Amino acid sequence: MRLWFNPASPFARKVRVVAREAGVDKRIEEMSILVSPVKAHPDLARENPLVKIPALSTPDEGTLYDSTVICDYLDSLHRGMSLFPKTGSERWRELRLQSLCDGILDAAVLMRYEGAVRPEALRWPDWVAGQMGKVRGGLDALERECAAWGECFAIGEITAACVLGYLDFRFPDESWRASRPALAKWYEKVSQRPSMKATVPA
Numbered sequence: 001m002r003l004w005f006n007p008a009s010p011f012a013r014k015v016r017v018v019a020r021e022a023g024v025d026k027r028i029e030e031m032s033i034l035v036s037p038v039k040a041h042p043d044l045a046r047e048n049p050l051v052k053i054p055a056l057s058t059p060d061e062g063t064l065y066d067s068t069v070i071c072d073y074l075d076s077l078h079r080g081m082s083l084f085p086k087t088g089s090e091r092w093r094e095l096r097l098q099s100l101c102d103g104i105l106d107a108a109v110l111m112r113y114e115g116a117v118r119p120e121a122l123r124w125p126d127w128v129a130g131q132m133g134k135v136r137g138g139l140d141a142l143e144r145e146c147a148a149w150g151e152c153f154a155i156g157e158i159t160a161a162c163v164l165g166y167l168d169f170r171f172p173d174e175s176w177r178a179s180r181p182a183l184a185k186w187y188e189k190v191s192q193r194p195s196m197k198a199t200v201p202a
């Protein structure tokens with residue numbers, strides 16, 4: 001299998017952490033590429049019409065995207081503890097947490113593009129403030145919820161860890177820890193997992 005990714009992408013990190021937690025990472029060839037929302041990468045465009053990473057070329061199911069689908073697929077390849085609970089409230093708890101964290105990442109990545117890609121004359125501060133409001137509101141929800149996560153590190157918690165890693169990487173001045181001590185403590189602990197250490201953004 002070939003994973004189209006970039007080490008800086010938080011969505012690709014989700015996939016790489018899941019691959020390691022599921023023990024299937026050795027079956028994946030990681031192909032690092034640079035993507036831009038305004039200049040389509042021609043090789044990636046042949047695999048994913050949205051020209052986004054992550055994308056996973058598989059031997060049996062063609063090329064899969066986006067991160068939620070790829071993670072679910074990788075989870076189907078192993079027999080250990082499932083990272084996507086199949087039934088009951090555990091399932092909905094994990095999927096909702098994943099959606100919350102994907103939403104925070106969507107807002108954070110859009111802000112990153114606004115600052116790094118959009119020409120200065122076209123920037124719109126109110127729009128950036130709106131995205132930052134989603135990031136902060138989402139983080140406040142994680143702070144309220146994280147006490148209930150215990151030792152669990154399934155798809156929802158994995159995505160939460162990738163959110164916090166991305167904020168440290170791209171928005172170090174945001175100081176998200178200042179008003180979220182429980183989340184900071186949780187993140188300090190999960191950052192020590194081999195899957196997280198092996199995928200620190202660069």
Ligand SMILES: N[C@@H](CCC(=O)N[C@@H](CS)C(=O)NCC(=O)O)C(=O)O
Pocket residue numbers: 008009010011012035036037038050051052053054066067068102109
């Ligand atoms: N919902 C997608 C989001 C993927 C995404 O936004 N990837 C970014 C990199 S972090 C990308 O490829 N951007 C290029 C573009 O927007 O054209 C997922 O979960 O995989």
